[in-house]
Amino acid sequence: MPSVTRIAGNGPDPYRVLISTIISLRTKDEVTIAASERLFSIADNPSRMVETAPSAIAELIYPAGFYRTKTDTILKISAILLEKYCGQVPDSICELLALPGVGRKTANLTLGLAFGIPSICVDxxxxxxxxxxxxxxxxxxxxxxxxxxxxxxxxxxxxxxxxxxxxxxxxxxxxxxxxxxxxxxxxxxxxxxxxxx
Missing domain, CATH: 1.10.1670.10 (Helix-hairpin-Helix base-excision DNA repair enzymes (C-terminal))
Structure with a gap:
């Protein structure tokens, strides 16, 4: 389970939950937490993410497993969120599953932790x-x-x-x-x- 980064006073930030969950796949919790913190210190929203060089993102999330593939996924998701959802993470299972690299585990974890929508995340x-x-x-x-x-x-x-x-x-x-x-x-x-x- 990834670290849930919060915006002060507003509960979990759906974008951070989603991206941390992507980073967490096949990666130990302690590596995920450190990688997410490094990444979000530079790019904590879709706009900043797409403005960040892929090589910089890869370096920030390393040694997360499959960090190069995850870099590509993070950039694709961020671009889609900007183009289709005004930079916001959708709160529907169907829309989340349509994002690249997002399976049921990631979608359900995002729904539950970020939006408080009852869902069962199966790992x-x-x-x-x-x-x-x-x-x-x-x-x-x-x-x-x-x-x-x-x-x-x-x-x-x-x-x-x-x-x-x-x-x-x-x-x-x-x-x-x-x-x-x-x-x-x-x-x-x-x-x-x-x-x-």
């Missing part, structure tokens, strides 16, 4: 943990999103990602989870768990 932890616990049986992130929307009250949709990401990193790890430390182990079916601690 590897949000997909793995509910399946492991036996709440759902799905094979793709899209199926997981649909299944969780059916069983989880809407008021928890935004925060489920934050909770399960932290839980997945500390307790319910991909390999050899810490079942002995798990506060909900008695309700977990441990589907697919071959070895645990």
């Amino acid at each position: 590897t932890h949000v997909h793995r943990i509910p399946n492991r616990a036996g709440w759902i049986r799905t094979v793709s992130p899209e199926q997981t999103e649909d299944a969780l929307m059916r069983i989880l009250p809407k008021k928890y949709w935004i925060e489920i990602n934050t909770l399960l990401v932290a839980f997945g990193k500390e307790i319910c790890t991909p390999v050899s989870p810490w079942c002995s430390r798990c506060p909900v182990s008695e309700w977990c079916k441990q589907v697919g768990v071959e070895r645990h601690r």
Whole structure:
């Protein structure tokens, strides 16, 4: 989950949330946070971004994974926002998904964190943990999103990602989870768990 940069007094800035999320893909949180802060210190809105040289953007977000590809994506998104949305990030799933490099995970995270619109952001932890616990049986992130929307009250949709990401990193790890430390182990079916601690 990327750092959510705020505009003083106004809550999360949708542009910063969206761009930080793009940077975060296949990148560790600490790298994402540092890269986002460097980038936004130079270009914190679409106008400033398109005026920034691609080489400068790449240097600012390095060592984020695929930083050259992400630079291209950031510039394309910024140009589209200026041309089509008066520099504003749209608050609809369809419009977000139409932006280059934006998949359901990025779109849902932007909707939830930037706009407070109930949405479930499915990453590897949000997909793995509910399946492991036996709440759902799905094979793709899209199926997981649909299944969780059916069983989880809407008021928890935004925060489920934050909770399960932290839980997945500390307790319910991909390999050899810490079942002995798990506060909900008695309700977990441990589907697919071959070895645990």
